[in-house]
Amino acid sequence: MNNNDEISYPLGTRPDAGEVLEIKPGILWLRMPIPFKGLDFINIYLLEDEDGWTIIDTAVNTSMVRDLWEKVFDNYLKGKPVKRVICTHFHPDHIGLAAWLTERWDVELSMSMGEWSFGRMLFLEAQPDVPENVMDFYRRVGLSDKMLQAVRDRGYDGVHKIVYGYTPSIDRLEEGQVLEMSGTSWEIIVGCGHSPEHVCLYSEELNMLISGDQVLPRISPHIGVYPAEPNADPLGKFLGSIDKFRHLPKDTLVLPSHNDVFIGLHNQLDYYENHHEERLNQLKLACSSPKQVRELLPVLFGDKIDENNIGLAMAEALSHCHYLVGIGKLVRITGDDGVWRFQMQKNIQTAVA
Numbered sequence: 001m002n003n004n005d006e007i008s009y010p011l012g013t014r015p016d017a018g019e020v021l022e023i024k025p026g027i028l029w030l031r032m033p034i035p036f037k038g039l040d041f042i043n044i045y046l047l048e049d050e051d052g053w054t055i056i057d058t059a060v061n062t063s064m065v066r067d068l069w070e071k072v073f074d075n076y077l078k079g080k081p082v083k084r085v086i087c088t089h090f091h092p093d094h095i096g097l098a099a100w101l102t103e104r105w106d107v108e109l110s111m112s113m114g115e116w117s118f119g120r121m122l123f124l125e126a127q128p129d130v131p132e133n134v135m136d137f138y139r140r141v142g143l144s145d146k147m148l149q150a151v152r153d154r155g156y157d158g159v160h161k162i163v164y165g166y167t168p169s170i171d172r173l174e175e176g177q178v179l180e181m182s183g184t185s186w187e188i189i190v191g192c193g194h195s196p197e198h199v200c201l202y203s204e205e206l207n208m209l210i211s212g213d214q215v216l217p218r219i220s221p222h223i224g225v226y227p228a229e230p231n232a233d234p235l236g237k238f239l240g241s242i243d244k245f246r247h248l249p250k251d252t253l254v255l256p257s258h259n260d261v262f263i264g265l266h267n268q269l270d271y272y273e274n275h276h277e278e279r280l281n282q283l284k285l286a287c288s289s290p291k292q293v294r295e296l297l298p299v300l301f302g303d304k305i306d307e308n309n310i311g312l313a314m315a316e317a318l319s320h321c322h323y324l325v326g327i328g329k330l331v332r333i334t335g336d337d338g339v340w341r342f343q344m345q346k347n348i349q350t351a352v353a
Helices: 063-076 098-105 113-125 132-141 145-154 158-162 234-245 265-286 293-301 310-326 345-352
Strands: 020-024 027-033 041-049 052-056 082-086 109-111 178-181 184-191 198-203 208-212 253-256 330-334 340-344
Touching: 027 063, 041 253, 082 098, 098 109, 109 113, 113 158, 132 145, 184 208, 184 234, 234 265, 234 310, 265 293, 265 310, 293 310, 293 340, 310 330, 310 340, 340 345
Parallel strands: 052 082, 082 109, 208 253
Antiparallel strands: 020 027, 027 041, 041 052, 178 184, 184 198, 198 208, 330 340
16 A cells, blocks of 8 residues: 655655746746646646746647636746647646647647547547447447437547647657756656656756656656557556656655655655555455456456546446456456456356356
8 A cells, every 4th residue: 555654755846837836947847727626726837948848738729728827927937938748648637738739839839640540530539429349339338328329429539628739750669768957867768557658858968857647756657548548558557657667766855746755766766566466366366257348347456436527437447347357366257238248267167167
């Protein structure tokens, strides 16, 4: 379990919405509001050079957030231009205003190819009516008729409401690449699982990690399976990414995308491993007989699930089931009703014998 005694928050405070806090000279922490229940804000980082600024992540596209950005430009950039925009990954709270910022300052967007292409695909595919392949996925997962109707009623264009647009090109970021920003070198570390090719940036000289959503304090990154890749194993990719950060010093200052700047990187890495191992063990026991994904939600989340978060919970539960299928502990069975069910491998073998 997470030992919060091993996590500290050395800054002792946080900036207000649309305001900045200096972490170190030339590195500013900006918080912007986002319309996601439970998160409420995203952390954005501004890195200063002699000839301009780099912005890391952007927040969602709303008139309020754009107005807050204009105040940031007027009050905190010291008359210097923005020369680079980096997005850690494609989720709307991170890339929502990337196209607006790059147009506003006539600069290129920098991100990994996997994040840009996946997000651009979803943006371009958005439409009023939910595609049948998406509905088929949710039928296989086992959503009730009421939940399926709710999916239809939501439509398939929500991304257009909070993402300004998508740039037609990027300056590609890759594992091991080094960027010069704020007078020092930052190495790209690419994590997986929460998103396809999530970019993190580490400065050895500053002992500082800009972690995006890959490493967060207080909460675990969401790991889910969705219609675009219905057979994916994102949890396996996430757990496989943990060791990419093990070599960093324990006292690394971590700049996450949500909650507060903290020290305690290794504590969080240990927590993620233990947290998911506990969930996987619970699932194996629950699947002594065939179970639909929604039947497993109480096993993983207790009574914390309601209409607002059941979609995320189903996606997360499915990611754990697929991981166990991948390592041979569970099998996925498609019933006569077309719904996936999961059962322990050894129980099926025993029944056959």
